[in-house]
């Protein structure tokens with residue numbers, strides 16, 4: 001720490017991202033990326049012409065991307081007989097981490113604070129610290145599922161990842177709706193980074209509840225983790241607040257290439273559906289395979305599994321797999337017994353299973 005650092009930040013405990021090794025190639029199953037390349041439409045959109053315009057600032061409203069998101073979600077909602085969403089109900093950011101940061105800054109300050117499940121996305125407490133917010137971690141149930149009832153009566157802004165980070169456990173939409181309806185003066189932020197792998201999105205509730213903000217990312221289900229595109233859908237007023245935050249910080253938060261990449265990704269519904277279906281199928285296969293090897297896993301509806309097994313610790317398994325060229329995530333703390341494994345392609349998962357089998361054999365368990 002230099003002697004110049006503001007005292008407010010001297011105790012900062014920064015978020016630790018999963019390893020992104022640049023030295024050797026691993027079967028990389030540690031940060032919940034998609035195992036597939038971006039849609040060919042994304043590659044086509046960012047090649048050539050747009051790259052030649054990088055001397056010019058990007059569109060601060062990222063209108064091409066906002067329009068594409070509004071159009072896609074309107075189509076999905078209309079199919080369910082629900083009203084669509086307008087472009088004024090969409091906010092876009094440099095990854096959903098940035099969207100969440102703006103939301104924490106805007107809606108969780110003095111006199112309000114923020115409440116989130118104690119097991120969940122590790123960035124929430126970091127944002128709370130960064131913005132000097134009052135943070136209330138809410139205990140989860142015995143089975144690690146989010147205890148919606150424990151939020152009843154809390155006046156803080158609520159942030160819940162659904163399906164939850166780390167566990168992949170899904171909180172039924174009816175519980176989200178209860179949180180929304182029991183206190184309409186409390187904002188509920190639902191972080192749906194993992195909702196495209198078989199869970200139901202809360203976007204359909206946006207039309208009925210102006211205290212709902214749904215946050216999604218293109219990092220997990222749309223092959224753009226490195227493109228950094230996240231977005232939020234909510235009431236026009238809440239979205240206008242987020243834009244005021246952004247225009248007070250970094251108006252050009254999305255670069256030219258990411259705007260076009262994000263728009264092309266969200267327009268290619270067919271590619272999205274087949275990629276997410278493949279991940280869901282592989283998740284269920286992996287779960288079975290791990291079961292056969294004596295592991296238990298949480299009922300994950302995300303693109304990862306959280307697994308543990310008697311006879312081998314989480315850190316031990318993580319290290320043994322790493323030695324065999326397979327990178328998974330050991331989360332430590334309350335989840336020390338577990339490793340979190342991103343669902344990869346069929347080939348990657350086969351390598352993973354073979355490595356786990358070998359490790360168990362070497363340990364004679």
Ligand SMILES: *Cc1c(COP(=O)(O)O)cnc(C)c1O
Nearest residue numbers: 095096097121161193217219230
């Ligand atoms: C991955 C993840 C994010 C961040 O996604 P980016 O868009 O890549 O910043 C946010 N919330 C949860 C729960 C995540 O798992």
